[in-house]
Each structure stands twice: as structure tokens, then as C-alpha cells.
Amino acid sequence: MEKEIHYSTNIRDAFFRQVIDYVGAGVVITDPSLPDNPIIYTNKAFEKVTGYKTNEIIGQNCRFLQGEKTSREDVARVRKAIKEEQSIIVELLNYRKDGKPFWNELSMYPIFVPSEDKMYFVGVQQDISHRKSEEMRSEDYKQEASLLSTPFVPISEKICILPLVGNINAERWEEIYQRISAHVYEHDDEEIFIMDLQGIQNMNDDVHSGILRLHKLLQVMGARLIVTGIEPRTAKASVKLADFRKKQISFYATVQHALEAIRASH
Numbered sequence: 001m002e003k004e005i006h007y008s009t010n011i012r013d014a015f016f017r018q019v020i021d022y023v024g025a026g027v028v029i030t031d032p033s034l035p036d037n038p039i040i041y042t043n044k045a046f047e048k049v050t051g052y053k054t055n056e057i058i059g060q061n062c063r064f065l066q067g068e069k070t071s072r073e074d075v076a077r078v079r080k081a082i083k084e085e086q087s088i089i090v091e092l093l094n095y096r097k098d099g100k101p102f103w104n105e106l107s108m109y110p111i112f113v114p115s116e117d118k119m120y121f122v123g124v125q126q127d128i129s130h131r132k133s134e135e136m137r138s139e140d141y142k143q144e145a146s147l148l149s150t151p152f153v154p155i156s157e158k159i160c161i162l163p164l165v166g167n168i169n170a171e172r173w174e175e176i177y178q179r180i181s182a183h184v185y186e187h188d189d190e191e192i193f194i195m196d197l198q199g200i201q202n203m204n205d206d207v208h209s210g211i212l213r214l215h216k217l218l219q220v221m222g223a224r225l226i227v228t229g230i231e232p233r234t235a236k237a238s239v240k241l242a243d244f245r246k247k248q249i250s251f252y253a254t255v256q257h258a259l260e261a262i263r264a265s266h
């Protein structure tokens with residue numbers, strides 16, 4: 001009881017207390033003039049989000065919500081914001097009283113109360129676990145889709161086919177460079193990549209410059225690029241072929257043709 005009086009909140013007005021209780025998010029107020037910036041007030045939603053009763057946590061620093069997997073960098077950002085009396089919004093992995101983790105979107109800001117000539121901190125806690133798991137799932141889907149859209153088909157130890165389909169934007173090119181260079185790095189050098197562009201919808205300049213860059217990258221890494229599936233469908237495409245010829249990039253009408261040529265040369 002004495003503890004409650006000691007940390008008695010400055011929200012004396014019963015009406016405002018009730019209003020804050022009805023806010024659909026956890027609210028805590030801390031007093032940085034007391035040792036270790038302890039909680040002096042929590043609303044009902046905070047109890048619901050965290051599973052702790054107000055009387056269990058009054059007088060403590062909010063860090064008791066953190067645990068093993070809470071990001072130390074994000075906690076350091078909060079610490080810095082407090083030190084500099086700045087507001088911050090941060091997503092923290094916190095733990096309920098029963099040990100279950102939850103994602104807490106903490107909005108924290110300093111409030112100066114002129115009548116007391118004193119600074120307090122207010123924290124608003126939203127449980128965003130649901131949104132986070134949706135985000136993580138969509139990230140997984142995105143990664144899977146990206147792997148599916150740039151498949152690697154190794155047909156021997158030295159030859160790998162990359163049948164590309166759809167549109168290749170800058171992001172997909174980045175993905176292709178990264179995956180190919182990781183592959184070459186892990187495997188034997190002198191590998192041959194056959195990039196089949198038959199399924200490419202739009203043989204635009206991005207594809208053209210992407211191939212030239214990839215050719216250069218593979219050359220540096222001691223591997224080789226062969227391009228297939230770009231029959232001169234349009235006059236523009238034949239200009240590109242001339243360019244490939246200049247850079248000595250081998251190209252064939254089909255993968256079949258490319259494989260026959262490789263076999264013949266070995």
C-alpha cells in the first residue's frame with residue numbers, strides 16, 4: 001500500500017483515469033526523477049496486454065517485459081530516446097507474465113507538466129503480434145516466389161540452366177546476380193550458365209544491360225554465360241544480338257542447340 005502512495009499517480013482525476021482505462025492500448029507513465037525511471041501508472045489495457053496486475057509492476061522499470069529474444073539494438077534506441085528526451089516508436093519483442101512472447105509496438109514520448117515543473121514519460125503499448133505474423137508470412141511467400149521465378153536447373157556438375165519467365169525488373173536482376181554469384185562461389189569454377197530467355201515477355205533494355213552485367217560478373221568469377229531463346233524476333237532484338245556478339249557472349253536459338261555446341265567443344 002505504501003508503495004502505491006509513494007508512486008501515487010499524478011492522474012488524480014477519476015474521470016481521466018477512466019478515459020485512459022478505456023483506451024484500447026496499454027498506457028504507462030513513468031517518472032524519470034525517481035531512481036531507474038519507474039512506472040507510476042498503468043491502465044487496464046496494459047494489464048490485459050502483459051498479464052501483469054498494476055500492483056505487481058508499479059515502481060518497476062518497464063524492462064521487465066523484455067527477454068531473451070528482445071532486440072538489444074531496439075532497446076538501445078529506446079534508451080537513447082529517453083536520454084535525449086525524444087519520442088520514439090519501436091517494435092519490441094516482449095514477454096507476458098506467462099512467458100509467452102508478443103510483439104509490442106511501443107510509442108513513447110516525454111511530457112512536461114508545467115504545474116509540477118516536471119517531466120514524465122508516457123508509453124503506449126499495442127499488441128501487434130497478429131500484424132507481425134502476417135508480415136513474416138508475406139515475406140516468406142515473397143522469398144519463395146522469388147526463388148520460383150529464378151529457378152536453377154543443374155543438368156550436370158558444370159552446366160546449369162536458368163529458364164527465366166515473365167518480366168525481369170531491377171529487383172529480380174539483383175536476385176539473379178546474388179544467387180548466381182553465391183552458386184559460383186560455392187561450386188567449382190568454369191561452370192557454364194545457360195540463361196534461357198524464351199519465356200521473357202519483354203526483351204527491353206533492362207534485360208539487355210542485365211545480361212551484359214551478368215556476363216562480366218561471371219567472367220570475373222571464372223564462369224561462363226550462354227544466352228538462349230532470343231531469336232531475332234524484332235529488329236531491335238537483332239541490334240541486341242550484335243551487341244552480345246561484340247562482347248563475345250555465346251547465344252543460341254534454343255537450350256538444345258547450346259548443349260549440342262558445348263558437347264561438340266569438349
Ligand SMILES: Cc1cc2nc3c(=O)[nH]c(=O)nc-3n(C[C@H](O)[C@H](O)[C@H](O)COP(=O)(O)O)c2cc1C
Pocket residue numbers: 028029030037061062063065066075076078079082092094104106108109121122123124125
Ligand atoms: C514510458 C516508457 C514505457 C516503456 N515501455 C516499454 C515496454 O512496453 N516494453 C519494453 O521492452 N520497454 C519499455 N520501455 C523501455 C525500458 O523501460 C527501458 O527504458 C529500456 O529497456 C532501456 O533502458 P535499459 O537499457 O536501462 O534497460 C519503456 C520506457 C518508458 C520510459
